[in-house]
Amino acid sequence: MVRALSITTVLPLTLIVLAAAPTIVRAQEAVCHHALSLVGTPKMPADFKHFDWVNADAPKGGTIRQFVDGTFDTLNPFSDKGVKAAGLGLVVDSLMASSPDEPSVAYGLIAECVTYPDDFSSATFKLRPEARFHDGKPITPDDVIFSLDQLNKINPFYGYYYKNVTKAEKVGDHKVKFTFDSTGNRELPLIVGELSVIPKHYWEGKSANGAVRDLDATTVEPPLGNGAYKVKTVETSRKIVYERVGDYWAKDLPVMRGQYNFDTLDFTYYRDRTPAFEDFKTGRLDIWVENQAGAWATQYDFDALKKGLVKKEAIPVQRVAPMQAFAFNLRRKQFQDPRVRQAFNLLFNFEEANKKLFYDLYVRVGSYFENSELQSKGLPEGLELEILNTVKDQIPAEVFTTEWKNPVNKEQGDFRKQQQAAMKLFNAAGWKLGPDRQLKNDAGEQMVVEFLIDSDTFQRIILPYVKELEVFGIKASVRVVDSAQYKQREDKRDFDVIVDNFAQSISPGNEQRQFWGSDAADKDGSRNTMGIKNPAIDKLIDRIVFAKDRAELVAATKALDRVLLWNHYLVPHWHYPYERLAFWDVFGLPAKLPSQTSAPMQVWWYDAEKAKVTNAGRGQ
Missing domain, CATH: 3.40.190.10 (Periplasmic binding protein-like II)
Incomplete structure (x- = not known):
């Protein structure tokens, strides 16, 4: 920027x-x-x-x-x-x-x-x-x-x-x-x-x-x-x-x-x-x-x-709403399957949090480029579809068939449906709920997640989420550290999940390599905190950087947005x-x-x- x-x-x-x-x-x-x-x-x-x-x-x-x-x-x-x-x-x-x-x-x-x-x-x-x-x-x-x-x-x-x-x-x-x-x-x-x-x-x-x-x-x-x-x-x-x-x-x-x-x-x-x-x-x-x-x-x-x-x-x-989210450390083996990450999103009841904690003042973030013409909507078409077809074999099939949306819990019973869908995803990824009520993989290891934060403020938001995860047999916890220790652990990638924020402009470009590029994934202190290594995303970033005009930029950014969303790299938060x-x-x-x-x-x-x-x- x-x-x-x-x-x-x-x-x-x-x-x-x-x-x-x-x-x-x-x-x-x-x-x-x-x-x-x-x-x-x-x-x-x-x-x-x-x-x-x-x-x-x-x-x-x-x-x-x-x-x-x-x-x-x-x-x-x-x-x-x-x-x-x-x-x-x-x-x-x-x-x-x-x-x-x-x-x-x-x-x-x-x-x-x-x-x-x-x-x-x-x-x-x-x-x-x-x-x-x-x-x-x-x-x-x-x-x-x-x-x-x-x-x-x-x-x-x-x-x-x-x-x-x-x-x-x-x-x-x-x-x-x-x-x-x-x-x-x-x-x-x-x-x-x-x-x-x-x-x-x-x-x-x-x-x-x-x-x-x-x-x-x-x-x-x-x-x-x-x-x-x-x-x-x-x-x-x-x-x-x-x-x-x-x-x-x-x-x-x-x-x-x-x-x-x-x-x-x-x-x-x-x-x-x-x-x-x-x-x-x-x-x-x-x-x-x-x-x-x-x-x-x-x-x-x-x-x-x-x-x-x-x-x-x-x-x-008037600006692009930043993607604030619970960001997974993909270097941790328990988060390397996108089905696991998707299940975590299903288990976050935003509507309940918005009502009880936020007085219904917030809107859920549903795009990495929310509130702008760069946000992907509906199904891809035109130039965006052409761009996506260049990486078709490297991205989720749903990119072409289904509009990505956050789970919504408006009616009584909606969240129960999300829970059922989450358990199916965990099971498909090899995580099963055993007789001891612990979610374990085939090696007998329990699913563990620690939310690392540097402020007490977020505890009131995370703790209800932790309780939902515990119901699923996940060993979930929150750790609060001071700012210096937090930055050190973030830079050294010593975390399971953090609260991260990816601010964008209306004209994305080179900085996308820092956010999502493979070359930045293993660099301590880079903005690729999640550790994304995806050749399709690298190619889409290049299309953005070398776009010849505004139309190509918008189409390439929508394509990137769609691929990021369907890889379930994070659990989106909200904006105001x-x-x-x-x-x-x-x-x-x-x-x-x-x-x-x-x-x-x-x-x-x-x-x-x-x-x-x-x-x-x-x-x-």
Whole structure:
């Protein structure tokens, strides 16, 4: 995904129909584009002044204090080691930055513009001469080349994501050319545009204690960056505070006007939601992102809300719903038969959970690309069918004959039918319920499953599921560990089932190799947490990556969605098409918010007049 202007590190978007608006045109020279689009023409022209989802004159100042669940142990945003502190993505800028209101559109940030040939065999970025790191040193082509080289070496995510880049070279005082390993891959210029640029002189230097810095290690030393914020103070595992960079080099660029308005960003960590929410209600935190439907329905009746000092809003967002799910570790022998995995899905009673735990607020996820034109529906036809026929002998026959759907338990007796179907699947896969009421295979081994989580929140959801599994003679359990141990076990694939989340864009591409590609399956720390190794899926990913137009991209993605679903790699969860926010009334918001996110830290601001009234009400 093109780097959104957010608190997180770079995530993948992709490019199929690459449209761009010219900024510079000279005789006999290629057009240098100020923006790239995956699916059409960028909304903003080359001479735009600011985005239409900001208040260009928003005042700077104030603080926003927020809750983070868990803990952290490193300030290195790039290594796959350790648990990263929240907000580190704000310290480092990338070559291009996306608009959260325009899916799949990137505008020049460190790079003023980009050129590429018709066959997409390379991309050349022209860097802004004024671009600076926080120590005042200019951002050079050498820094860009160093960034690509080092990130590829230290983190398998970057290694896979930028694997099609064969060479990066300086071709001018402010120009970097990236050469690709093939032609026709229209996403590659945009993928390179996502590159976070780090200072070569800093990472090749020594820290205050004289040690050589290591980009692949955990560290509590605040990194030197080039973004809108820098680290101010750190209490390891408890709190991190950022301060706005007053002389931030990009603050007056159209791509940044009206954004990142708070002087201070305060992230406070809690190991439990309950005390954190109490701190919010009493005014020690300013904003609360609610991810529990039950809490949203029942816990917002406190005095400050009744008095109007706290606002409660469900803000609609328009984006592909992520596939959140119970994800199986296919490296475990008990999960290698798809019939077993399908049986687990039949035994998850979503409707019961939605009613008892979620107040019927959620919708079950039924696609890896839910809520988009990429979602497979009905039976395959047209170009999608043609694509599926190229891997026909390698995929389940049901792909062609039956629309995949989650089990539904609306009527009394429905779940009993699911249980009966699940037992038939277990039996067919060689698992039988013996006289001791244990589900065992032919070797006499009992079916065992441990759900690994890093938050108590999910226990109330998993425990009823565990009870259903135990009825079937499955030895099921839940293990809660801290964030650091969870990440270590996830990276080392030391789990049976985890709660995973696969966020997608409307233009999937290279990142699909990280999610489902065979090459990533055995790489510790890759996003292929489940360990999928499927040659048909590899071929479908290639069809996506090398799609010649939007129609082929959509068809290939639908085909991939359908094959993933029919392999039963996971037990899908649910989604909610809103962001649930509660916040003390000290903020100003633009007249129009970005369509894909409420973006509090990016586009909100501290309203001093509102704050006088509200802070008096909360005793501050």
